[in-house]
Amino acid sequence: MSKNKKSTFFDKDSAFKYLVVGSSLVVVIFFAMIFMMLLVRSYPAMANDPLMIFGSNWDVAAGIFGGAPAILGTLVSSAIAVLFAIPISLAVAIFFTEYAPRRIRTGLSVLIDMLATIPSVIFGIWGLWIIAPLVKTHIQEPIVSSIGFIPIFSGPAYGLSLFLASLVLTFMIVPIISSLSISLLSSTPVELREAMISLGATRWEVVKHVALPFSKPGIFAAIILALGRALGETMAVTMVIGNSFVWPFSSPSIFSPASTITSKIASELYEAIDVLHVSSLIELGLILLVITLVINSIARLIATRVSKRSGYT
Amino acid sequence: MRIFSRRAREKVVISILMMLTAVAVIPLFWIVGSIVWNGASVMSIEFLTSLPAPFGSSGGGIGNAIVGTLMINCFASAWGIPLGILTGIYLSEYASAGRLSFIVRSVVESLSGVPSIVIGLFAFTVIVLTVRHYTGIAAALALGLMMIPLVAKATEESMKVVSNDLREAAIALGIPKYNVTTRIVLSMAKGGIISGSLLAFARISGETAPLLFTSLFSFYWPTGIDQPIATLQVLIYNYAISGFGDWVSKAWGASLLLVMMVLVINVAVRMLGRKKY
Numbered sequence: 001m002s003k004n005k006k007s008t009f010f011d012k013d014s015a016f017k018y019l020v021v022g023s024s025l026v027v028v029i030f031f032a033m034i035f036m037m038l039l040v041r042s043y044p045a046m047a048n049d050p051l052m053i054f055g056s057n058w059d060v061a062a063g064i065f066g067g068a069p070a071i072l073g074t075l076v077s078s079a080i081a082v083l084f085a086i087p088i089s090l091a092v093a094i095f096f097t098e099y100a101p102r103r104i105r106t107g108l109s110v111l112i113d114m115l116a117t118i119p120s121v122i123f124g125i126w127g128l129w130i131i132a133p134l135v136k137t138h139i140q141e142p143i144v145s146s147i148g149f150i151p152i153f154s155g156p157a158y159g160l161s162l163f164l165a166s167l168v169l170t171f172m173i174v175p176i177i178s179s180l181s182i183s184l185l186s187s188t189p190v191e192l193r194e195a196m197i198s199l200g201a202t203r204w205e206v207v208k209h210v211a212l213p214f215s216k217p218g219i220f221a222a223i224i225l226a227l228g229r230a231l232g233e234t235m236a237v238t239m240v241i242g243n244s245f246v247w248p249f250s251s252p253s254i255f256s257p258a259s260t261i262t263s264k265i266a267s268e269l270y271e272a273i274d275v276l277h278v279s280s281l282i283e284l285g286l287i288l289l290v291i292t293l294v295i296n297s298i299a300r301l302i303a304t305r306v307s308k309r310s311g312y313t
Numbered sequence: 314m315r316i317f318s319r320r321a322r323e324k325v326v327i328s329i330l331m332m333l334t335a336v337a338v339i340p341l342f343w344i345v346g347s348i349v350w351n352g353a354s355v356m357s358i359e360f361l362t363s364l365p366a367p368f369g370s371s372g373g374g375i376g377n378a379i380v381g382t383l384m385i386n387c388f389a390s391a392w393g394i395p396l397g398i399l400t401g402i403y404l405s406e407y408a409s410a411g412r413l414s415f416i417v418r419s420v421v422e423s424l425s426g427v428p429s430i431v432i433g434l435f436a437f438t439v440i441v442l443t444v445r446h447y448t449g450i451a452a453a454l455a456l457g458l459m460m461i462p463l464v465a466k467a468t469e470e471s472m473k474v475v476s477n478d479l480r481e482a483a484i485a486l487g488i489p490k491y492n493v494t495t496r497i498v499l500s501m502a503k504g505g506i507i508s509g510s511l512l513a514f515a516r517i518s519g520e521t522a523p524l525l526f527t528s529l530f531s532f533y534w535p536t537g538i539d540q541p542i543a544t545l546q547v548l549i550y551n552y553a554i555s556g557f558g559d560w561v562s563k564a565w566g567a568s569l570l571l572v573m574m575v576l577v578i579n580v581a582v583r584m585l586g587r588k589k590y
Contacts, residue, residue: 038435094330235550269526296423
């Protein structure tokens with residue numbers, strides 16, 4: 001490098017800087033373009049009737065595009081999945097950090113990472129052909145026949161349903177919450193932990209009174225992050241939810257086939273011809289984008305506050 | 314009133330924790346098991362190398378989908394990885410406390426949280442609606458965009474851990490920043506950047522949603538990137554929901570191949586890196 005002349009040094013130096021800054025700007029522009037393009041292409045639907053997307057009826061032939069069932073389906077299926085996933089992932093994290101011997105820990109962390117790398121479409125084919133029949137006969141039918149008089153558990157028991165989508169989503173987000181919780185729980189200050197143990201506390205009491213309260217805000221952030229992931233999940237949900245507008249207005253049962261924003265786009269966009277149809281689907285995508293960005297920013301806000309706090313201790 | 318003594322409670326807690334942990338990891342074995350069980354039987358040279366047979370006749374394979382997935386991944390990597398690395402270099406070496414670095418950092422963070430189907434919609438609006446036909450270019454645009462935050466994060470992190478002493482020593486010798494960055498810092502961070510790029514490659518290999526309405530599907534060999542192209546991911550989706558026995562078992566075979574590809578890359582990166590655990 002010493003054989004270069006000084007003037008070329010300067011040129012290369014600033015050229016490289018411009019290249020690096022320019023590339024970062026390109027990424028920023030792409031991000032801004034996602035919004036702009038979705039906004040521009042959903043304009044026909046918004047101009048036609050700005051509130052139609054929140055209506056309850058979706059009828060392609062009649063040109064009516066109300067997305068309320070899909071929006072509600074997205075929110076409710078993800079919320080149920082998060083509720084299922086919280087106890088499971090916290091159990092994994094607590095077992096991992098407090099109880100598991102070293103060898104089991106290594107194995108468990110590999111398994112959790114592998115679970116996180118399984119593609120969504122694989123969860124879909126598994127959910128569709130393996131889980132759906134089992135859930136139908138072993139979970140839905142017994143529940144429908146025993147407490148089916150409660151509207152949200154009423155029959156008939158289709159395999160493909162909102163409930164099945166939530167169940168598959170649960171398995172997909174458990175790795176996210178548990179791996180983040182593991183790193184939070186294991187960063188509990190050793191002094192606090194040892195103080196509890198010296199008082200004669202059992203491991204569970206240490207977890208309950210020290211480790212969990214200490215990492216509560218961070219775990220909350222992890223849960224919100226997982227919620228954001230669940231909201232945008234497409235393939236597995238599309239394959240198991242049944243893609244129907246039965247839920248929630250015709251039947252409130254969680255065992256009815258339903259739809260989500262993602263399942264609607266995935267199953268209709270490639271064959272949509274009508275401009276209004278295409279732009280309504282893009283508008284649904286825009287709504288999803290805004291929801292997930294808000295959710296992710298909240299999670300990031302909490303996470304930065306947590307990391308600042310732990311910086312002081 | 315305590316029902317259990319403290320020690321007994323400890324035992325109850327352990328058994329509940331172990332049970333729930335089992336619930337979390339059983340799906341992995343179940344998924345891998347059912348893929349191997351259902352997919353291994355269709356594996357053959359013909360399955361891996363030939364075109365799908367006409368509907369109704371048996372035989373045929375998924376050769377074009379394998380080629381298609383690799384082709385789109387390569388085009389996506391060709392622009393996604395360099396842009397990701399350059400953005401990572403900016404974040405690690407050139408970003409000051411200014412407004413631009415804050416914006417770039419937030420955008421990289423936010424981009425990784427954008428649902429893949431929304432990125433697919435973006436590619437659809439930009440390319441498919443403009444050229445008015447389905448094309449692999451739109452798929453490569455979407456998947457490359459998904460790689461950027463992953464590669465940028467990996468680059469930034471592996472460059473940040475390079476000791477500042479080296480940078481300062483090099484600058485004290487009068488070496489310009491461009492050379493410090495590319496010859497010293499970058500060469501020390503190379504391993505992390507390569508594994509980050511490989512993981513991003515593995516990640517987009519499983520992405521299906523952005524391909525559904527960009528590269529669509531095809532029953533023929535791809536002859537160029539600017540046309541509908543079959544991919545393993547979309548093949549699995551189309552065949553699995555078709556409900557025809559022969560197609561469903563081909564979907565299982567394709568799943569086995571896809572999962573093997575993704576897991577092999579992940580395991581290889583872990584073995585090469587061997588830092589994390």
